[in-house]
Amino acid sequence: MKGLAVAAGLVAILFVANGLLSGSLIGGVSISPYFLQVICLAGINITLAVSLNLINGFTGQFSIGHAGFMAIGAYSSAYFTVTFGDRLRAPLSFLPEFGQQGVLLLVGLAIAAVLAAIAGFIVGVPSLRLRGDYLAIVTLGFGEIIRVSILNIDAVGGARGFSGIPRLANFFWIYLFAAATILVVYRVVHSSFGRTLVAIREDEIAAEAMGVHTTRAKVISFVVSSAMAGIAGGLFAHFLMYINPNSFTFLKSFEIIIMIVIGGLGSITGSVLGAVLFISLTEGLREFAQYRMILFSLLLIVIMIVRPQGILGHREFVTFLTRRRRSIGEAPGTTGNN
Amino acid sequence: MPILSLSRVTMRFGGLVAVNELDLAIEKSQLYGLIGPNGAGKTTVFNVITGVYTPTSGGITFESASIEGERCGRITRRGIARTFQNIRLFSEMSVLDNVKVAFDCRQATTLTTAVLRTPKHRAEEARVDAESRELLKIFKLDHLADERAKNLPYGSQRRLEIARAMATAPRLLLLDEPAAGMNPHESNELMDLIRWVRDHFGMAVLLVEHNMKVVMGICEKVHVLDYGSTIAIGPPAEIQKNPKVIEAYLGGA
Numbered sequence: 001m002k003g004l005a006v007a008a009g010l011v012a013i014l015f016v017a018n019g020l021l022s023g024s025l026i027g028g029v030s031i032s033p034y035f036l037q038v039i040c041l042a043g044i045n046i047t048l049a050v051s052l053n054l055i056n057g058f059t060g061q062f063s064i065g066h067a068g069f070m071a072i073g074a075y076s077s078a079y080f081t082v083t084f085g086d087r088l089r090a091p092l093s094f095l096p097e098f099g100q101q102g103v104l105l106l107v108g109l110a111i112a113a114v115l116a117a118i119a120g121f122i123v124g125v126p127s128l129r130l131r132g133d134y135l136a137i138v139t140l141g142f143g144e145i146i147r148v149s150i151l152n153i154d155a156v157g158g159a160r161g162f163s164g165i166p167r168l169a170n171f172f173w174i175y176l177f178a179a180a181t182i183l184v185v186y187r188v189v190h191s192s193f194g195r196t197l198v199a200i201r202e203d204e205i206a207a208e209a210m211g212v213h214t215t216r217a218k219v220i221s222f223v224v225s226s227a228m229a230g231i232a233g234g235l236f237a238h239f240l241m242y243i244n245p246n247s248f249t250f251l252k253s254f255e256i257i258i259m260i261v262i263g264g265l266g267s268i269t270g271s272v273l274g275a276v277l278f279i280s281l282t283e284g285l286r287e288f289a290q291y292r293m294i295l296f297s298l299l300l301i302v303i304m305i306v307r308p309q310g311i312l313g314h315r316e317f318v319t320f321l322t323r324r325r326r327s328i329g330e331a332p333g334t335t336g337n338n
Numbered sequence: 339m340p341i342l343s344l345s346r347v348t349m350r351f352g353g354l355v356a357v358n359e360l361d362l363a364i365e366k367s368q369l370y371g372l373i374g375p376n377g378a379g380k381t382t383v384f385n386v387i388t389g390v391y392t393p394t395s396g397g398i399t400f401e402s403a404s405i406e407g408e409r410c411g412r413i414t415r416r417g418i419a420r421t422f423q424n425i426r427l428f429s430e431m432s433v434l435d436n437v438k439v440a441f442d443c444r445q446a447t448t449l450t451t452a453v454l455r456t457p458k459h460r461a462e463e464a465r466v467d468a469e470s471r472e473l474l475k476i477f478k479l480d481h482l483a484d485e486r487a488k489n490l491p492y493g494s495q496r497r498l499e500i501a502r503a504m505a506t507a508p509r510l511l512l513l514d515e516p517a518a519g520m521n522p523h524e525s526n527e528l529m530d531l532i533r534w535v536r537d538h539f540g541m542a543v544l545l546v547e548h549n550m551k552v553v554m555g556i557c558e559k560v561h562v563l564d565y566g567s568t569i570a571i572g573p574p575a576e577i578q579k580n581p582k583v584i585e586a587y588l589g590g591a
């Protein structure tokens with residue numbers, strides 16, 4: 001029951017924040033649309049980064065095709081709302097406008113999640129049965145296959161892009177799903193199943209020898225991660241109202257990897273931090289757009305040299321702070337000897 | 339009726355015959371020692387029993403079920419646990435979590451119960467936590483429960499590996515050189531520990547060890563391998579006098 005109260009509180013806060021930010025709650029009180037858009041894209045990036053961290057950071061299986069799953073989610077949900085939106089709305093006409101929109105969005109996102117999960121299963125089963133870097137190679141190829149396929153499907157606009165998507169997602173929905181993603185990943189990681197995932201990352205042979213069904217665990221983790229990427233894609237499509245295959249190149253996958261590497265592989269709060277940091281830098285450096293990728297490469301190199309485990313490492317923000325404090329009070333030589 | 343029996347097991351790697359037509363039988367709650375010079379095929383025997391390798395030929399029976407060729411994890415769930423010659427702990431995880439992972443193979447929680455945090459899930463987590471701490475206490479590691487496994491001293495890491503293997507509730511425990519790198523005091527403690535664990539939990543132990551003091555001190559039966567073939571089986575006192583064993587270790591006169 002406490003959980004329900006917290007959830008209701010969160011929904012209320014997001015709802016009010018949404019009203020305040022967009023100016024629909026109090027006339028004249030709002031932030032610039034540009035800034036609101038940046039905040040919303042940051043929320044989508046948080047969902048992407050946290051979900052990718054489940055497979056890359058906690059399970060230790062390197063996936064570099066997250067944009068592919070995002071594309072599946074974006075295109076499938078957009079196709080659904082554009083084609084069947086009105087038919088679904090008709091029986092819902094008794095609901096207020098935002099209620100109709102909400103139902104439509106949720107159905108679209110459910111489709112996005114299911115299709116991305118199915119794709120994740122198809123990709124994951126053969127490549128995760130093996131140990132090593134096979135998943136990285138397969139997902140890299142998969143992402144490109146998805147992009148090129150979409151490029152050649154005329155029903156969703158092909159290379160022209162898919163326009164005319166209704167604007168169903170807003171600050172409220174984006175951050176609701178970002179919070180849900182964080183909650184789900186947190187609970188998965190802090191459960192017996194999560195422990196087996198981390199054990200696989202640490203030593204797959206030992207994990208198998210301890211009776212862990214490693215292939216099954218890896219596939220489940222990958223499918224969950226893919227489904228979340230699909231949801232992020234659905235939100236992305238219904239927020240920008242226009243999607244283009246070029247939004248889902250492997251560069252997009254790498255952006256998400258940069259976020260989690262900066263923040264710390266295996267840290268949920270690290271991923272959030274990485275996502276926010278990444279979008280702040282991208283937007284802040286808009287004037288120097290042509291040098292942006294150079295700066296990111298430099299940033300990545302510096303982090304790899306100075307702090308290879310990422311800003312927060314394996315730890316979460318809270319334990320990061322408490323650990324710091326404790327280690328100052330300890331006698332020299334008693335802390336970590338890695 | 340032996341708990342584990344190998345009949346004519348052969349393991350070939352290309353032209354190399356690592357294990358040749360090996361017959362081996364371990365009785366219930368027996369302390370069985372497997373020794374031999376370097377390269378005799380002891381670790382290969384371990385890997386064949388635990389499913390890391392599928393034997394080239396021959397049969398392995400555990401509790402009257404044929405297990406050769408099964409996956410490693412499945413064999414563990416059947417009741418065979420092992421430790422590794424080169425320690426393989428989950429080094430970034432806490433000592434407590436290392437043990438908990440091994441409990442998970444007997445746990446009835448799923449992903450959905452974990453996400454929803456159902457009462458059953460919480461109860462299960464609490465039970466695993468309590469049992470893991472209990473196990474750590476037996477192995478005198480309870481005061482280190484929250485420490486990361488990689489920060490433990492060597493001897494404690496060895497003990498933790500055994501504790502982790504015990505968490506899978508095995509009827510047969512395979513120890514691959516548990517005394518390697520231990521000082522005489524630590525290996526004495528280890529001998530007491532292995533004996534105590536066997537008496538307490540009643541499982542059989544298959545021990546590979548180079549430290550003869552440990553092998554001769556605790557094993558009830560010793561099996562000597564050389565170049566993948568059995569050269570002697572018997573109680574420790576007999577093995578020590580066996581001319582073939584002396585020759586294999588020291589070379590012919």
